[in-house]
Amino acid sequence: MTDRSVAEITGGNGEVRGLVLDNGERLECGIVIIATGVVPNVDPVKDTVIKVNRGIPVNQFFQTNISNIFAAGDVAETFDIPRASGMVNANWPNAHEQGRYAGLCMAGKMVQYPGSLGMNSVSLYHIPIVSLGIFDPESEGIRGVDVKIRANLEQNIYQKLVFKDNRLKGAIFIGDLGYCGAVKDLIKEQSLVGIIKDSILEEKYQLYAFLRKKRQEKMEGKDIEWPETYSSTQRYQKSFNEESWTERERDRRIW
Ligand SMILES: Cc1cc2nc3c(=O)[nH]c(=O)nc-3n(C[C@H](O)[C@H](O)[C@H](O)COP(=O)(O)OP(=O)(O)OC[C@H]3O[C@@H](n4cnc5c(N)ncnc54)[C@H](O)[C@@H]3O)c2cc1C
Numbered sequence: 001m002t003d004r005s006v007a008e009i010t011g012g013n014g015e016v017r018g019l020v021l022d023n024g025e026r027l028e029c030g031i032v033i034i035a036t037g038v039v040p041n042v043d044p045v046k047d048t049v050i051k052v053n054r055g056i057p058v059n060q061f062f063q064t065n066i067s068n069i070f071a072a073g074d075v076a077e078t079f080d081i082p083r084a085s086g087m088v089n090a091n092w093p094n095a096h097e098q099g100r101y102a103g104l105c106m107a108g109k110m111v112q113y114p115g116s117l118g119m120n121s122v123s124l125y126h127i128p129i130v131s132l133g134i135f136d137p138e139s140e141g142i143r144g145v146d147v148k149i150r151a152n153l154e155q156n157i158y159q160k161l162v163f164k165d166n167r168l169k170g171a172i173f174i175g176d177l178g179y180c181g182a183v184k185d186l187i188k189e190q191s192l193v194g195i196i197k198d199s200i201l202e203e204k205y206q207l208y209a210f211l212r213k214k215r216q217e218k219m220e221g222k223d224i225e226w227p228e229t230y231s232s233t234q235r236y237q238k239s240f241n242e243e244s245w246t247e248r249e250r251d252r253r254i255w
Pocket of ligand 1: 041044072073074075090091092093095
């Protein structure tokens, strides 16, 4: 239902029973989830020469269309890394990072911002949930993606990775945040990850080896060549053999 808003939530004794819409229509329901987007406040620059789209578009140095006027944070439309297009990614980590870059650029040290990443982290009914980048490509009309899923519904675990052109574009982690941090870095760097496509959710040796090499690249400046793709046709089956559990699983989870 679009173009409708909620006039009233009905219920009693701590329980939701339904909704009354603004046209008087009643709907029964047992749960209400309220979500809203972010609309940047561009009023201060309205009717000025500063260009506005959804937010204020900026280049990699946070310059607006007027080169000595800068914008960063929630109000800025920056380069979205997985989508490779302009986007308002309004959250605190992006705003914080962008403020630092914009400050440096404004002070004359023109450091190039690699781009922003949409991400959300929330806990619902004690279940941690993280989403990163493009996690629902269909809804965005993005084709040619490769999706890997690991799910264990009894344990409220669901993990989804979205790849395109052997690069990670987005992810969802529910119940087990596992390699969420590493996945975020791989999306931000747009590394070629074809070779570990099948090992990320499985947390197999290849993933560890890949991350170790990436660290070497970063820390020791080593230039390591990666084959562009490697894909196994075997479906992943998590092993229930105690010997093969990772430390993390052994500590926290009973399979
Ligand atoms: C309810 C809520 C919950 C959130 N939860 C999370 C969360 O869990 N995790 C997360 O990462 N992010 C969260 N965010 C988003 C996060 O707060 C923002 O992304 C972040 O604060 C953006 O920083 P900013 O400096 O770009 O903008 P703001 O923090 O909005 O700062 C802009 C400042 O500009 C000032 N200002 C506006 N107009 C003018 C003017 N004309 N002249 C002078 N000053 C002006 C405003 O008063 C404000 O102080 C949440 C936001 C809201 C509203």
